[in-house]
Amino acid sequence: MNIRLAAFLIAMALWTAVISARLVELQVVEHEAYAKRALDQQQKTVELAPPRGTLFDARGRKLAVSVAVDSAYVLPHEVADAEAAAQRIAEVLGWSKKTVLARLTDDRRWLWLARQLDPPAADALHALDLEGVNFVSESKRFYPLEEMAGPVLGFVGTDHSGLAGLEATYDSVVSGEPVRRKLLRDALDGRVVAPGFSFIDAAPGADLHLTLDATVQYVVEDELGRALDATGAKSGVVVMLRPETGAVLAMASLPAFDPNRFGAYDSSQWKNAAIESAYEPGSTFKAVVASAVLDRNLVDPMDVIDCEQGAITLGSTRIGDHKRFGKLTFREVVARSSNVGAIKTGLLLERSDFYDAVRRFGFGDGTGIDLPGESAGIVRPVERWSKYEAAYLSIGQGVSVTPLQLARAFGALANGGYLVEPHLVGFIDRGGRRLSPERSAPSGPIAGASTLRSLTRLLEAVVEEGGGTAAAVAGYRVAGKTGTAQKAQPGAGYFADRHVASFVGFVPSRAPEVVALVILDEPKGKYYGGEVAAPVFSAIMTRVLPYLGVAPGVAEPPPGRFEPASPVAESPPALLVRTVPPEPVEGAGTYDSVPDLRGLTAREAIGELARAGLVPTLHGSGFVEAQVPLPGQPLEQAGGKVELWLGARS
């Protein structure tokens, strides 16, 4: 054999041996290390904003939605001319060139350039068509109603977790599974070439259906906003609930912020004052005192109290009334909001009873609403009460409550005495399955039925003849209480010129559908609750009640006129109530005179009359507009029969 050929073949064999050895080295010995390296560069674990569930209002309108937006990322090693690219990106995004350049020249193989771009910015960035700048689609939270209900809805941070409001409370429900993705990357253009890959293919979180109604919320914010403009108040709060269930219809705290741009506001503006700010309730608290004294039969509405010509001295402090009242009935004390009268009645209570009553109304405890950051307010334990604590408490000083606590307390007065858990979420919709959030059972009753009935009369008097007449709503009977509190000065004492004006009430007073609280903080000029807050209540209710389908109650029939104005004018023909048997009679003989049935529904009126042993004759349908015999007439005069005219006046 040719030696030269043999030499060549041996050389090639040796070369092959080297190649084979190298293959074994790379593919067997160092395989693990190279496999890891391959994965490291081919895959990148990215955490993407998961699509969150939608927040709907009570009527299915979208309050918070997740939309797909582009996020841009950089593969710095592919950026050709970082300087020029940075300049162009900076112009598009409105960032400083330095910031952009730092990202384009980063040491990492992969990093975010800008997350969750606005569509116009994303389009502009796409249009630059820069090498090394790529896009993925991820979800972004969008609040279509912008500032409306901002603090209630809350917002979502860039780390995809809900940071405030319902977004925070229900974060785990709404966000679903976090989306962590291993991306198979493509070194040239960053496109992901794994087949069937989609960035947003994770199951979205569950939807929330709120009790809040966007229309009501709009009206509330609209009226509150006008009031702030008109009164020059610093801020304002309105809370509106369904007294029976605690369902929140509206919760507003102005000035508002837009959760779409939450970062543009100071963090103090994110506050939901309705639950986070405790304040001294002032005169609105007198309803609590009244309930306690009435329930213990310490005072009768018609009892006369000497209001000392407008001043009472507690130790060295002289507490005055806004008017020099002489002798007033307790009814008038409440209606006209006499401090002196309230203090005198409050002092009739045992301290422990007083404390107990305050606690039973839910003050000093969080309401349990499904929002984060709720304040419990401050109620000093009775053991630590000062000498005049009860006196101050009687006029709503020395205690601090959140607007929601006060609204809920009035809700209890309206619903027969039960403290309900306020809530914003009606139900959760997880892929078609309806889930109800757990709720604690109502506690109570906080007072007896007759107490509540007479208290309602007192609160009606506030609106009909007392300090809260501006809260009256045409066609509806309103029960409520005004409040005007001087603001406590940090340290001690009160500011002379800083007030919190409020009005809290429920309507229709005899069959309450809505309870609401209006608070204006530091109104300029006029500052009485009855002057600045009560009109807001009225304005809101005037617009909201018809929307909610609350049938109008009855205005007082003109004196001496027993015939209804137009008993059948707008009545539906079907009078189903006639077939309803009277409620089981309990406590028969409660009445010694014909009860006041005006404003009640037919069913309620029948129940009341059954207790009094009377048989009704109904005309029309809806609410009782007029009755014969008149309220207060001796039962004998009725002869066992009462005629009722019902109507649903608009």
Add this chain to the structure above:
Amino acid sequence: MAKKLAFDAVLFTTILILVVFGLTIVYSASAATAKSDQGSEAALMMKQAFAAAVGVVAMWLLMHFDYQLFGRKRVIWSLFAITATLLGLALMAPALNNTNRWLVVAGMSFQPSELAKFAVVPLVAYQLAKTDTLRENRRFVVPAMLTAGTLAVLVLLGRDLGTAAILVATTALLFFLAGLPLWRILAAAGLVVPVIVASIVFEPYRRARWLAFLDPEADPLGSGFQALQSLIAVGSGGSFGLGLGQGVQKLHFLPYPHSDFVFSIIAEELGLVGCLFLVALFGVLLWRGARAGRRAPDPLGRYLAWGLTGGLCLQAAIHVSVALALLPATGITLPFVSYGGSSLVLSLASCGVILNVSQHG
């Protein structure tokens, strides 16, 4: 010669296996990019299959012509003239990939440098075969060097150092196998090596490739990128590979995955087993080609078989060595496997000549 002629069936089968293997790998390596660039995953594979068909016809034709054709002066000089002319034309053609390697005629692109790799063997073999006596062929060495050298210089002008090196190496191999005294070969090498070194040192991208070869980790995202990515592909393949079509490195991590780094894809997808299978195929090609030359009835057949076999196997060895970072990046393709019609057609044509010679054994 009334004797019934029979070509080497083992070699023939090996070549067909290589072609089929090559089409499969080209499909796998190019599917992702072909889909985005050409609109069809099979676009490159279909072109390659067409080239394979043309190549098999060329192989069949060359198997059945008498190889003594390459002993004719007129044929040899025509071959030289055509090859040199095409190389010259390619230099004037618009640059593609920054190199002047392509001629496009009627929509078909052609790489004259591939023709040069083939043509250099008959050109040198013709000169060496003029005499069977080692002492006497001395005066044919210079014409052989001049013809091969002319082609090499033309290729080098087209900025294709790798192919030029293959031309020089094939020529040197033939001189070596023809029995030329070693000192002469070394003296010739003394002339050629400085040229190659200079062409590396004074060409920045070649210098960068060399430096990257010496230390790929020094600049993993720059000049060392290719070598490192190739090693990652090979290493991550492991013993049995990720499976055909399952490779990831071809998704733009590796440049030219279907040509310059096709072996890396084979290593990634088919693993050590697939690599050794491929190496074995070339081993069979080398063995049967050497055997065909050894049994050839005359020096021309011997040098044709050895030269063409040696050329193909050297290319394969260099290509694989580059993929394993044993050599710096050269742009040498893997015969039969890498994507490229000219290469495939002329590799098959080479085999036609080798098979032709094998018939006479």
